[in-house]
Amino acid sequence: MIISDGNPRIKLVRSLASSHGRKKSGLYFIEGAKLIEEAIKANEDILFIVYSSDFGDSTLLKLIIDRDIDNFSVLPDVFVNIADTATPQGVLAVLKQQQRDWHEIMMLEHCLLLVLDAVQDPGNVGTMIRTADAMGFSAVIAGRGTADQYNPKVLRAAMGSSFHMPVYNDVPLPEALTELMERVSVLAAVPRGGIDIDEAPLADRTAIIIGNEARGISDKVMDNAAYTVSIGMPGRAESLNASIAAGIIMYEISRRWYSTN
Amino acid sequence: MIISDGNPRIKLVRSLASSHGRKKSGLYFIEGAKLIEEAIKANEDILFIVYSSDFGDSTLLKLIIDRDIDNFSVLPDVFVNIADTATPQGVLAVLKQQQRDWHEIMMLEHCLLLVLDAVQDPGNVGTMIRTADAMGFSAVIAGRGTADQYNPKVLRAAMGSSFHMPVYNDVPLPEALTELMERVSVLAAVPRGGIDIDEAPLADRTAIIIGNEARGISDKVMDNAAYTVSIGMPGRAESLNASIAAGIIMYEISRRWYSTN
Structure with missing residues (x-):
């Protein structure tokens, strides 16, 4: 001892x-x-x-x-x-730690990808990894500035999902997305003004970008999105908690994508 | 001073x-x-x-x-x-504090109701009130044992939603639901085995029950539900965070209810 x-x-x-x-x-x-x-x-x-x-x-x-x-x-x-x-x-x-090269993603024929652009709160990042895992996403691409996958708080919120969901860390998003865009339909989540998420066009290979809790998606990353999407909110609250919004968007993409893939 | x-x-x-x-x-x-x-x-x-x-x-x-x-x-x-x-x-x-009598609910012609059965974590309760507000729900019925609406942590997570979303506190759920059931279609959220939430029957007056984080919905409350509903999860994670699950369920009910009401 x-x-x-x-x-x-x-x-x-x-x-x-x-x-x-x-x-x-x-x-x-x-x-x-x-x-x-x-x-x-x-x-x-x-x-x-x-x-x-x-x-x-x-x-x-x-x-x-x-x-x-x-x-x-x-x-x-x-x-x-x-x-x-x-x-x-x-x-x-x-x-x-798992060492992964995000270029691997280019090999996938069918995939749903969650892209995190500087999501800062470890609880949010962990919860989003867990939700992505439940919703049958293929991988999480964590851009630079996103809370570290191996932060104890991220691991706690992710529960066991860290062990089955491939997470690519510290990815330089503008460069990666420029390459990805050639093969993947890239959607960007915005609080309002985007296409309703239940009507957004989905492809065999679809990625959804979630932005920073306060600043949203950075301009350079947004340049690589084909569409912006939003959650229809008939009520009065101005916004949703970041993890809740990401959860609803992943659910809706997964629901529609799995009905055709 | x-x-x-x-x-x-x-x-x-x-x-x-x-x-x-x-x-x-x-x-x-x-x-x-x-x-x-x-x-x-x-x-x-x-x-x-x-x-x-x-x-x-x-x-x-x-x-x-x-x-x-x-x-x-x-x-x-x-x-x-x-x-x-x-x-x-x-x-x-x-x-x-607002003093409200849950019998008021019986007067509503069209309504979406969120029913909380002993949801314990104040952050979860606040987040659920905020999401219900965004999704155009009419009221929240907080059953006995649910974290107090006026707990500072609940208020923080609810953001401003506490001021526009009617919350009925400390409601004796079995009795209240027995009365409500005569006029409202009551759904109960369960982790798995229920009707897929995107196929659950909705009525002009619909209520969804969310249970305690660990124990789920109590038997006496469950007796007053017409259907159990679950979120389709094509992935590997066994479960979702409680607020995320409640958020997805409210989104899906709201999306379908508002397209016909």
Whole structure:
């Protein structure tokens, strides 16, 4: 059992709380029994698991031993210091990040793509990844300035979806979309004034861009959209919460796309 | 200027942070210039406004004086102690709660109703009120056990929608739905196995029940639903975030209902 905060592996976990630390090492961590179980089942590349000495979920511990995953326990006080959550569940895993090249997307014959242009709130990004996964989207293209996929808050909101939804990170959107546009019908979501989302033209390969919570989609990214689309709102509220708007748009695209594809 | 924490009005504001204090006085408070401006424009019954002596929004202060609303300033240290937000904007208003009788609903000829069965998270309740407002719903029926409409977190997530969307609080759902069912088509949202929401039968008067985040809709409430409905999910995620699911369901009902009503 590790009892010191100064242990190199404890220091490593702590460094993964920052975006800089994650980028430097190519690693990240997840917390909680449910998420770790999903990561194991999805055959994610787990380096090691840390649990608090008072952690009591024997099903997970058995799974860790069965799969021969490197693991060690620490004192509860040490665990609290490395956990990201306010009331930690007492177990976390350090994983290798997936390295993906967005050019892969060009190979897809049929696809629904979610493109995030500097969506900043980690909860929103995580929720959008989870919704995209539920709605049968093929991939998420996270443009530069979007909250990091491996941010603990993004991972929590995404639930297990981070393990089955390919997310392309830090993509230079104007360049990528210029290439994509040749093969993909690119729609851009705007709060009002676009084509009603239930009437927007869909193609075998369709992408939808969601913009920053405050500023919307940047001009350079917007230049690469074929159509702007909006949600019809018969009521009085001026706008929707960003995740809700993205959720409704993905639902409507998915509903229509899957009825013909 | 009030400089003491012990001032009766300061004590009153502090009591409104708790559900018990709000129930006892029939009052509540809202924070921030934007929300207060919307409350003034919606002619809400504002008892008084408290601002921090370093508050600098002269447009709002002018509006407060123009409308002859009772107001006073406090030292910044006093303000921080009564504010609900971590980084307060320096202004809050105390308002009278709306007293509504859910039997009013029986008078509506055409209506879309959102029914909340013990939805617990204040952020979810506020977001659902905001979405219902955007989607042209007529009213929200908040069953017992649902987060209080006047909880500061609910009010923040609802944005200005609390001022135009009638919300019926603390409604005894089984009894109310038994009466409503005679005039309203009641649908119940379930994670899977219900009729696809884009095919569910809609009537001139339609209500949709959303259940508790963990337990779903209680049996006694479910007994009063004519149909269960679900969102078609072609993807892999097992479920959606509760607010997202409610948002998609309200969107789909609204889209179809407004095309015929």
